[in-house]
Amino acid sequence: MKKHLAVIAAIMVFLAVFIPLASSNPDGLERVVETFGAAEHAPFWNGLMSDYAIAAIGNPYVSTLLAGVFGTFMVLLAAFLLGKAMAPKNTEALK
Amino acid sequence: MHIPDGLITNVPSIAAAVGMWIIFIAFLAWSWKKAKATYSRSITALLAISSAFVFAAQMINFPIAFGTSGHLVGGTFLAVLLGPYAAILSMTIVLLMQAFFFADGGILAFGMNAFNMAIIGGLSFFLIKLLTRGSAGSRRFIPSVFVVSWLSVMAGALVAALEVSPAFAGGVMVTVPSMLFYHVIIGLGEGAITVVLISSLQRVQPAIMGGLTLLKEKTKL
Numbered sequence: 059m060k061k062h063l064a065v066i067a068a069i070m071v072f073l074a075v076f077i078p079l080a081s082s083n084p085d086g087l088e089r090v091v092e093t094f095g096a097a098e099h100a101p102f103w104n105g106l107m108s109d110y111a112i113a114a115i116g117n118p119y120v121s122t123l124l125a126g127v128f129g130t131f132m133v134l135l136a137a138f139l140l141g142k143a144m145a146p147k148n149t150e151a152l153k
Numbered sequence: 154m155h156i157p158d159g160l161i162t163n164v165p166s167i168a169a170a171v172g173m174w175i176i177f178i179a180f181l182a183w184s185w186k187k188a189k190a191t192y193s194r195s196i197t198a199l200l201a202i203s204s205a206f207v208f209a210a211q212m213i214n215f216p217i218a219f220g221t222s223g224h225l226v227g228g229t230f231l232a233v234l235l236g237p238y239a240a241i242l243s244m245t246i247v248l249l250m251q252a253f254f255f256a257d258g259g260i261l262a263f264g265m266n267a268f269n270m271a272i273i274g275g276l277s278f279f280l281i282k283l284l285t286r287g288s289a290g291s292r293r294f295i296p297s298v299f300v301v302s303w304l305s306v307m308a309g310a311l312v313a314a315l316e317v318s319p320a321f322a323g324g325v326m327v328t329v330p331s332m333l334f335y336h337v338i339i340g341l342g343e344g345a346i347t348v349v350l351i352s353s354l355q356r357v358q359p360a361i362m363g364g365l366t367l368l369k370e371k372t373k374l
Binding site: 062065066069072073076077079080081082083084085086087089090091093094095096097098099100101102103104105106107108109110122125126128129130131132133134135136137138140141142144145146 | 154155156157158159160162163185188189192193194195196197198200201202204205206207208209210212213214215216219220221222223224239242243246247249250251252253254255256257259260310313314317320321322323327328331332335336339
């Protein structure tokens with residue numbers, strides 16, 4: 059358990075360190091869309107935190123970091139529940 | 154390579170999106186059934202933590218050439234760690250959270266994105282298994298991880314190029330070469346990062362290669 063918490067903490071540190079270093083250039087698909095001009099329309103769902111930013115927070119670093127931490131915990135929780143649902147009954151956990 | 158709903162514009166692309174949703178649901182049901190039957194031990198902790206890591210890693214875009222960037226997909230990484238079935242489920246969760254909370258990848262296009270990253274990523278397990286004869290101790294293990302990670306990105310990019318082609322005036326003649334061009338390089342990043350992750354994990358905790366050890370005798374395809 060302690061080991062797991064340490065790994066989760068390390069993921070947070072990873073986000074805190076690498077978010078400011080991440081490239082803001084378009085990714086491969088976005089580049090293709092920009093270069094060749096696709097027939098694109100506005101999306102009908104903008105998410106709760108579009109583009110990994112919390113609108114209420116002005117500082118872009120803090121905004122993206124918090125969005126990232128939130129997302130990481132949501133994935134952690136969902137995957138944990140999935141693992142529980144998937145696990146065979148009455149067996150020891152994989153360490 | 155997350156396809157946004159904005160690119161699902163006309164009848165052919167809507168048909169493709171619906172078709173990919175159906176294929177995705179079929180694979181999801183298959184992975185869930187196989188996952189429940191296959192894992193003889195709980196992999197909850199590993200599943201939760203590796204999924205969370207892949208989400209975090211996907212946020213960090215690395216620059217490639219030509220003012221373009223890419224990020225780790227992590228499909229092959231999850232497949233080596235968790236085996237194919239849990240990897241498909243894990244990546245589906247990552248993509249679901251990205252689409253729902255952050256509008257990274259569309260809702261209508263979700264079947265496409267899930268196929269390109271979760272399903273291709275998860276199925277890449279079988280290629281590694283084939284190349285290494287199911288042993289993480291094989292001398293070919295790390296080279297296989299590199300090649301298969303690269304290939305999984307190329308395959309995902311190819312399918313994505315076909316899927317988005319109706320939105321482009323030039324169709325597949327434009328999307329396929331250009332998507333493959335950028336993803337040849339992005340895939341090298343995928344391969345390098347996956348090799349670093351897998352070889353470090355193998356050194357620190359060899360037992361963690363659950364995908365290959367846990368499933369050795371049970372994953373026949």
